[in-house]
Amino acid sequence: MRAGAGGGVGAVGGGGIARGAVRPSSRYGDGVSVASPFDDSANPWFSWSYVESNYESLLDALWEHVQLTAVSVVIAAAIAIPLGIVAARSRLAATTILSASGVMYTIPSLAVFALLTPYLGLSSETVVFGLVMYALLILVRATLTGLRQVPVEVIDAAGGMGYSRRQLLARVELPLALPSIMTGLRIATVSTVALVTVGSVVGHGGLGQLIVSGFRNNLYKPQIMTATVMCVLLALLCEAALALAARMLTPWTRRRA
Amino acid sequence: MNPFAAAFQWLNDPLNWTNPDGVLVLLWQHLYLSALAVLLGCVVAWPIGLWLGHSGRGGVATVTVSNLTRAIPTIALLSIFPLTALGFSSWSVIIPLAVFAVPPLLATAYTGVREVDAGVRDAAIGMGLSKSQLMLRVELPLAVPHLAGGFRTAAVQVVATASLAALFNGGGLGEIIARGFGKTIAVGAGEILAGGLLIAALALVVEGLLGLAEKYATPRALRTAVGR
Structure with a gap:
């Protein structure tokens, strides 16, 4: 281990408590010792040789990050879109679903992981469960907003043309709600990418794992910074990709904008 | 023993x-860290x-700011600020928390003023x-209802985010959870769960109280108009 940045953690009041706070991760922790050539004076914000000697653990963390995000958003969408449809059909369902998910959204992520850990353990399930909860609210709202925006005349016209309830939903309402759903998906995905990092409290935080272990490893700046930059870039990439997908899926919105 | x-x-x-x-x-x-962060x-x-x-300018800028901050992990800012010139101080927690309070505050202040009726504005100018x-x-x-709504969103978010400060020596209720995680799950489960319950309760109480405050901050004449 590197000799700390000027005594680093040891000099911090109450450092001992937080150092034991997160289970030290053996998965990504190894990488740091590889970069040990750095001495006290060299703890730069960015170091290319850190990236070179640790690219494997960086890629592992990135991959875990992507997996956790993708799984959570897909599960959330699979639950939220049907829920949104139900909510659009009945006022009571809408009120119940929105207020319940509103309460869940208020509960801080750390508390959610803390409440789940005794039951689901230090597992990626704990993280996914929590992330699904947050993405759910955004996606239900987006679906509901999208469906409510469908003009009544359009629905009447489709009814007059002999569309059944199911056809109406599949061919008229959902396509017209798609721009709103895609916006929700974009916001949910970007928020989830950022939120995955909190999963480091249960040892599955993707790039967040590197941020936390860098902090605990004598405030190792290159690791903290590299993981942060990768995390932000991943979020921006998701944002761009989903914006592009939305454009391609809803060509009719382009002219209006 | 079961965790509960x-x-x-x-x-x-x-x-x-x-x-x-x-x-x-x-x-x-x-509460101290959160209050200062929201104030800032x-x-x-x-x-x-x-x-x-x-x-009437900067609509795009406010949207960009809120999109960008959404992409920044809280954990990253909380771990980076103590390593800057600020060192380990209350400010190295307060400033990152304030960063996440800004987007809702900025957006609601902007919309609040934008949505003032053009007729009202004209009348005011006509009155000299x-x-x-x-x-x-x-x-x-006229923007107060929006400002109050933004304040509530920002405050609830800051109180929630402040619980993560404990992972970076920042203090706050997150310490309880952090200590629990420092032990084995079998031993620490009760502490972890207790911490989670306390933080969740705090967030809900803050949300509820500020919801009430929001109602009273809205001038009587505006209450129905905004649909609250």
Whole structure:
């Protein structure tokens, strides 16, 4: 281990408590010792040789990050879109679903992981469960907003043309709600990418794992910074990709904008 | 012992509340850090938001700011700020928290002023109000419901985010969870769960109280108009 940045953690009041706070991760922790050539004076914000000697653990963390995000958003969408449809059909369902998910959204992520850990353990399930909860609210709202925006005349016209309830939903309402759903998906995905990092409290935080272990490893700046930059870039990439997908899926919105 | 019973037992031990590093001290830290962060956020975001809304510029900028901050992990800022010139101080927690308070405050200040009825603005100018009078006596009061809503969103978010500060020596109620995770799950489960319950309860209480405050902050005449 590197000799700390000027005594680093040891000099911090109450450092001992937080150092034991997160289970030290053996998965990504190894990488740091590889970069040990750095001495006290060299703890730069960015170091290319850190990236070179640790690219494997960086890629592992990135991959875990992507997996956790993708799984959570897909599960959330699979639950939220049907829920949104139900909510659009009945006022009571809408009120119940929105207020319940509103309460869940208020509960801080750390508390959610803390409440789940005794039951689901230090597992990626704990993280996914929590992330699904947050993405759910955004996606239900987006679906509901999208469906409510469908003009009544359009629905009447489709009814007059002999569309059944199911056809109406599949061919008229959902396509017209798609721009709103895609916006929700974009916001949910970007928020989830950022939120995955909190999963480091249960040892599955993707790039967040590197941020936390860098902090605990004598405030190792290159690791903290590299993981942060990768995390932000991943979020921006998701944002761009989903914006592009939305454009391609809803060509009719382009002219209006 | 099942985790809930353990959590109950932990919460039921008065020493866990009154110790020098007990719930009461941590709660105070948590609220102190959050309050300063929200205050700092307001001082920065409200004037800018009101001015942008008044001049009608910067709509794109406010959206960009909120999109960008959404992409930044809280954990990253909380771990980076202590390593800057700030060192380990309250400010290295307060500033990152304030960063996350800014987008809702900025956006609501901007929309609040933008949504002031053009007729009202014209009437005020017709009555001979100067630009600053228009802003302070007409636009600002009419924007209050939006400002209050943004304040609540920002405050709830900051209180939630502040729980993560404990992972980076920042204090607050998150310490309880952090300590629990420092032990094995079998031993720490009660503490982890108790911490989670306390933080969740705090967030819900803050949300509820500020919801009430929001209602009272809205001028009577505007309450129905905004649909609250």
